[in-house]
Amino acid sequence: MNETKIRVLTIDDNEGIHEDFRKVLTGTSGSPELDKIEQELFGESVSAGSAAGIDCAVVSATQGHEGALVYQSNLTTNPFDIVFVDMRMPPGWDGLRTIKELWSINPEQFIVLCSAYSDYTYEQITAELGAKPNFLIVKKPFEPEEILQIVRSVTLKDGTEVRRRKQMALELGSAVGTTELSLVFQPIINLKTSRLKGFEALCRWTRDGAVVERPDIFIKAAEDYGQITQLGLWVAEEAISAAAKMKLTGASDSAPTVTFNVSVLQLTKEFPGQIAKLCRQYGVEPSQMGVELTESNIMAEVDKCNAIVSELRKIGFCVLIDDFGSGYSSLGSLFKLSFDTLKIDRDFTANIVEDSTARIVVKTIIGMAQSLGMTFIAEGVETIEQRDALAGFGCDYAQGYLFSHPVSLDDALAILEQDDLQDTPMAA
Ligand code: G
Ligand code: G
Ligand code: MN
Numbered sequence: 001m002n003e004t005k006i007r008v009l010t011i012d013d014n015e016g017i018h019e020d021f022r023k024v025l026t027g028t029s030g031s032p033e034l035d036k037i038e039q040e041l042f043g044e045s046v047s048a049g050s051a052a053g054i055d056c057a058v059v060s061a062t063q064g065h066e067g068a069l070v071y072q073s074n075l076t077t078n079p080f081d082i083v084f085v086d087m088r089m090p091p092g093w094d095g096l097r098t099i100k101e102l103w104s105i106n107p108e109q110f111i112v113l114c115s116a117y118s119d120y121t122y123e124q125i126t127a128e129l130g131a132k133p134n135f136l137i138v139k140k141p142f143e144p145e146e147i148l149q150i151v152r153s154v155t156l157k158d159g160t161e162v163r164r165r166k167q168m169a170l171e172l173g174s175a176v177g178t179t180e181l182s183l184v185f186q187p188i189i190n191l192k193t194s195r196l197k198g199f200e201a202l203c204r205w206t207r208d209g210a211v212v213e214r215p216d217i218f219i220k221a222a223e224d225y226g227q228i229t230q231l232g233l234w235v236a237e238e239a240i241s242a243a244a245k246m247k248l249t250g251a252s253d254s255a256p257t258v259t260f261n262v263s264v265l266q267l268t269k270e271f272p273g274q275i276a277k278l279c280r281q282y283g284v285e286p287s288q289m290g291v292e293l294t295e296s297n298i299m300a301e302v303d304k305c306n307a308i309v310s311e312l313r314k315i316g317f318c319v320l321i322d323d324f325g326s327g328y329s330s331l332g333s334l335f336k337l338s339f340d341t342l343k344i345d346r347d348f349t350a351n352i353v354e355d356s357t358a359r360i361v362v363k364t365i366i367g368m369a370q371s372l373g374m375t376f377i378a379e380g381v382e383t384i385e386q387r388d389a390l391a392g393f394g395c396d397y398a399q400g401y402l403f404s405h406p407v408s409l410d411d412a413l414a415i416l417e418q419d420d421l422q423d424t425p426m427a428a
Contacts, residue, residue: 005055005056005057006054006055006056006057006081006082006151006155007056007057007059007074007078007079007080007081007082008021008025008056008057008058008059008080008081008082008083008084008151009058009059009060009061009067009070009071009074009080009082009083009084010058010059010060010061010083010084011060011061011062011063011064011066011067011083011084011085011086011089011098012060012062012084012085012086012089012114013062013063013086013088013089013090014086015062017086017114018058018060018062020144020147021058021060021084021147022058022060023144024144024145024147024148025054025056025058025147025148025151026056026057026058054148054151054152054155054156056151059074059080062089063089063092063093064085064089064092064093064094064095064097064098064101065092065093065098067083067085067098067102068098068101068102068105071083071102071105071109072105075105075106075225075226076170076173076225076226076227077170077173079106079166079170079225080109081110081154081155081162081163081166082110082111082112082150082151082154082155083102083109083110083111083112084111084112084114084147085098085099085102085111085112085113085114086114087113087114087115087116087119087120087125087140088115088116088118088119094119095113095114095115096120096125096128096129099111099113099129099135100129106224106225107224108134108162108224109134110134110135110154110162111134111135111136112135112136112137112138112150113125113129113135113136113137113138114137114138114140114142115137115138115139115140116139116140116141117139122137125137136150138150165221165224165225166221166225168212168213168217168218168221169218169221169222169224169225169226169227170225171212172205172213172218172221172222172227172231173222173225173227173230173231175205175212176227176230176231176234177234180205180206180207180212181203181204181205181231181234182203182204182206182238182408183201183202183203183204183235183238183239183242183260183409184201184202184204184406184407184408185199185200185201185202185242185258185406185407185408185409185411185412186199186200186202186399186404186405186406186407187199187399187403187404187407187412187415188200188257188259188377188397188398188399189397189398189399189403190396190397191387191390191391191395191396191397191398192391192396195419196256196415196416196419197256197257197397198246198256198257198258198259198288198290199242199246199256199257199258199259199412200258200259200260200261200292200399200406201235201238201239201242201258201259201260201261202215202261202406203215203219203231203235203261205218219231219261219263222263223263223265228263228265228266229265229266229268232262232263232266233266233274235260235261236260236262236274236275236278237278239258239259239260239289240258240275240278240279240281240282240284240289241282242258242409242412243255243256243257243258243282243284243288243289244282244283244284245409245413246258246412246413246416247283247284247288249413249416249417255285255288256288256416257288257289257290257318258288258289258290259289259290259291259292259318259320260289260290260291260292261292261294261322262291262292262293263297264293264294264297264298264300264301264305267293267304267305267308267309268308269308271308271312272308272311272312272315272317275289275291275317276315285316286315286316286317287316287317287318289317289318290317290318290319290320290341291312291317291318291319291320292320292322292343293305293309293319293320293321293322293339294321294322294323294326295321295322295323295324295325295326295327295334296323296326296327298321298337299327299333299334302333302334302336302337305337306336306337309337309338309339310338313338313339313340318340318341319337319338319339319340319341320339320340320341320342320343320377321334321337321339321341321342321343322343323343323345323379324342324343324344324345324365325344325345325347325348325361325365326345326347335372339374340374340375341374341375341376341377342365342369342374342375342376342377343376343377343378343379343399344362344365344376344377344378344379345379345380346379346380346400347380348361348362348378349362349378349379349380349381349382349386349390349400350380350382350386352386352389352390353383353385353386353389359389362378362390362393362395363393366390366393366394366395367393367394370394375396375397376395376396376397377395377396377397377398377399378390378395378397378398378399378400379398379399379400380399380400380401381398381399381400381401381402381403382400382401382402383402384402386400386402387402
């Protein structure tokens with residue numbers, strides 16, 4: 001794989017157009033005979049792409065359906081930077097259908113529609129596809145130079161960030177299973193007893209001791225470029241294997257819980273079975289494990305997720321709604337889901353002491369969770385005042401820098417061995 005090449009996919013039923021694209025972007029039509037004839041006829045032809053300082057690889061498909069397959073199969077290993085789609089491609093999918101399909105695979109993909117406006121007007125096209133920033137239309141017939149300038153501007157300007165993220169996602173895919181990726185564990189404390197309840201597992205990506213990328217950023221890139229399933233299963237296995245070690249280490253009779261974060265994209269029909277199997281392999285009861293789903297994330301697809309969340313609960317996993325309060329979900333649809341724990345967003349915790357509205361909101365949410373028989377965890381507890389306010393509201397559990405930053409597995413096991421998280425005595 002040549003990672004520096006700009007990858008261009010052209011989807012057009014006219015083979016001649018493919019040759020034009022190749023010619024202008026790579027300097028060769030892909031057919032040595034044609035190039036030779038052209039050279040004899042017109043003399044030395046300029047290698048337009050390289051003359052413009054860009055290095056392209058062009059892949060072609062003649063049908064929309066075929067194009068989507070090529071696109072999908074390259075997505076996680078060698079994705080395209082820019083896709084040119086012909087409007088009129090009889091028979092089969094036309095340009096609009098093809099573009100919708102590509103965006104259903106990757107909504108971020110930069111796409112150029114090549115249209116003579118004979119089937120649809122400009123207004124019809126934009127009404128159908130929206131005016132997205134990653135979308136351009138060129139009018140057919142176009143000058144080859146126009147194509148060159150589009151590829152150049154997309155990949156050199158707007159494309160820089162897209163290409164960086166894509167590159168990062170590819171590197172992340174290769175990092176799964178190596179020492180570059182690891183989990184750290186942040187203690188969760190029972191506020192009534194001051195004892196350790198368990199840990200939240202959080203993913204970290206480092207190289208030679210330095211952070212490669214922050215998790216919120218690399219997780220999003222993994223979601224966009226198809227690495228999240230593989231990464232997510234790795235996270236699940238690491239968390240379950242850590243839970244097995246913690247179970248053997250803990251002084252207390254009940255095994256510490258380990259929760260891990262799961263992207264909604266991982267919630268396939270297979271997912272509950274896959275993690276149940278991992279639990280059996282490592283000798284861990286599902287009830288020791290918790291799946292954290294972000295509120296805003298899950299609410300976007302609540303109906304789709306409902307069956308899978310129920311299945312997770314049936315197997316015995318805890319299901320937590322993470323960052324509760326950060327989205328704008330209607331409580332009615334949120335409570336359609338059978339989760340058992342609410343984690344409030346750390347912004348609430350941050351304001352609980354100074355801001356009386358935040359205090360009332362948190363107190364009300366805790367009361368609601370209790371009435372519904374749910375467990376409640378406050379995140380981002382940094383001060384004794386915050387902890388005491390939460391305890392006063394009847395909050396069950398808390399997590400935050402006051403108790404501990406996320407720590408390595410070895411340190412988590414040491415904490416369990418010594419049961420030494422009781423150095424911040426509760427206020428009376
Ligand atoms: O650990 P904190 O460092 O900065 O995490 C930032 C964000 O990344 C949080 O929203 C957290 O939920 C998310 N995150 C961390 N690890 C994982 C993981 O393994 N999977 C998923 N899906 N999200 C994670
Ligand atoms: O979205 P999620 O809840 O999974 O993310 C947990 C994030 O919160 C992680 O990035 C973790 O490092 C961070 N975090 C944990 N405790 C604290 C805290 O006390 N204060 C702040 N600001 N962040 C925290
Ligand atoms: Mn979380």
